[in-house]
Amino acid sequence: MGIFDIYLLEALINGVLLGGVLALLSLGLNLVFGVIDVVWICYAELIMLGMYAMYFLYSVYHLPLVAAAVVCILGVAVLGVLLHVLVIAPLLGAAPINQLLATGGVLFFLQSAATVMFGVEFKNLGMRLPVLKLSGMFISYSRLLAFAFALVGMVLVYLFLTRTYTGTAIRAISQDRQIMVLMGVDSRRIYLITSALGGGLAGLAACLLVLQYDIHPFVGLSFGPITFLICVLGSLGNFAGGFVAAFVFAEIIALGGLYSDLEWGYVLAFAFFIVMMFIRPQGLMARRS
Amino acid sequence: MTRALPWLAGAALIGLPFVYNSPYPLHILVIILIWSFAYTSWSVMGRFGLTSLGHGGFMGVGAYVTALAWNKAGLTPWLGIPLALVAAGGLAAVVAYPCFRFKITGHYFALVTLALSGIVLQVITATRDHTGGSLGYTPERYQGGSSLYALQFTSKTTWYLIALGVWAVGLWIWYRVDRSMLRYALEAIAEDEDAAAATGVHVTAEKLKITVLSAVMTALAGALYCQYQLFISPDTVSGISVSLQMVFAAVVGGIYVAYGPTVGAVITIVLAEVLRISFGTRAVGWDNLVYGILLVIFIVFLPKGILGSLLDLRRVRRPEVVPGT
Helix, strand or coil: CHHHHHHHHHHHHHHHHHHHHHHHHHHHHHHHHHHHCCCCCCHHHHHHHHHHHHHHHHHHCCCCHHHHHHHHHHHHHHHHHHHHHHHHHHHCCCCHHHHHHHHHHHHHHHHHHHHHHHCCCCECCCCCCCEEEECCEEEEHHHHHHHHHHHHHHHHHHHHHHHCHHHHHHHHHHHCHHHHHHCCCCHHHHHHHHHHHHHHHHHHHHHHHCCCCCECCCHHHHHHHHHHHHHHHCCCCCHHHHHHHHHHHHHHHHHHHHHCCHHHHHHHHHHHHHHHHHHCCCCCCCCCC | CCCCHHHHHHHHHHHHHHHCCCHHHHHHHHHHHHHHHHHHHHHHHHCCCCCCCCHHHHHHHHHHHHHHHHHHHCCCHHHHHHHHHHHHHHHHHHHHHHHHHCCCCHHHHHHHHHHHHHHHHHHHHHCHHHHCHHHCECCCCCCCCCECCCCECCCHHHHHHHHHHHHHHHHHHHHHHHCCHHHHHHHHHHHCHHHHHHCCCCHHHHHHHHHHHHHHHHHHHHHHHHHHHCCECHHHHCCHHHHHHHHHHHHHHCCCCCCHHHHHHHHHHHHHHHHHHHHHHHHCCHHHHHHHHHHHHHHHHCCCHHHHHHHHHHHHHCHHHCCCC
């Protein structure tokens, strides 16, 4: 029984660590959705490009890891702005589903652009972070690091949104898109800042994911869907909801994976999502109207 | 003349393999017809604003249930396919009913169905002891050759005629829906659910009908694909990328016109083949690169798709055809 408990605890802790990364992943998407009211289906592909950027900067051009990370975050932020200007801005007035499909087109484009440019071989940074041994449990440093940075990133975004003038404007516009424009908020500027921020968060996620996972053009498909489900489960646009949902999902995946294969963890998580949608269609943290 | 045109075109399509019987072009035609049918199945519901990203799941159910029934239970596809259709229809009803009952629409509906695709893909991968997982699955050959009992044919011509027939049935269903009260009910629902309900439309029931119909058709496409290729893998018949591929091809062709999804299938498959032949392995990825850009451009500039926009052009030239709009 003792050994069993250790495995359970290990799975629980790994679930919490995974939850941190998932929460970070969903944060950028949530921000963009909450403010611009657009779902970036290609969000995970931005992260994939960020991971390639890390690979090339660190492994090929031998930049220091921190410098590579900064360039990567800035680069993906620029990609976010480009995505907004080229694809989202012309469609702001269109049906929501058209925006969803257009970013679906960007998903195809980015995936295949990566295939064409970088090939389908798996790549990785070629560095192995040690594994922390704690009273019989194995916890990888890269996960711990990702979890810590995810928390820091989320706190920074929270402070930005609540303590700065621009952040306040962003929150205001997410509450009412029409009125705030009349109040003198330049919505185009806010949208650009939000897209850059969303992209930057994708970049940060890329820097952390690249420590744990191999890079290939289709890596986005392995965590993209789960990120959307987390955002929806936590009510699209609701940061606290996304945060809670990320940890719920991560625990389901980790515990499901403990008792059976990892795939069954995902099946459980997806099924949980569908059932939750029926019980609370507006998400976990929805305000009762 | 215009009235005779569909019959002439149909006769030409049926006669084609007897005049021109080269295996490779015939294979491409069969693939185009099967996918056209799948895309048409999607657009049957997609045109009413019900954007499902779960159709990859239904197609996977259709393919895998048929194959598993044949291999494990020795059940002929003549019984296996109906079983698969019932399974897909049931799955659609189980997921869609609560969605419609609790008014999960738009983004939320798309993402719930996306989760469904994910579930089907992961279940197929997880039950690898029975389904072969991501390595794929092969229905056993029945005594080597062709057999009506096993629905396995070595002749491409036979498959071409079967696929043509199923595709034609798909179009026929599209027209039946187009001419039915269901269409008016669903268009009203797409405009405004509450207003439609207020005028006496049973919103949940009407949406459920079209969803189950569409899912069953998609599963048939999956079963057909399985019987024709005699090899299925989770990535080719199920999952999120297949779902997106369906939406994409239908949108490019035009989801509001009957032949739109077919045009979409022709464009995407021919493009992929041309690139593959002319560039070989270097072409890996280029087809999707072009698709992706096309999809964005289409949604921004031509939301009605290629065929839809062309038909609009013709209508502008002949304004008397426009029926009371």
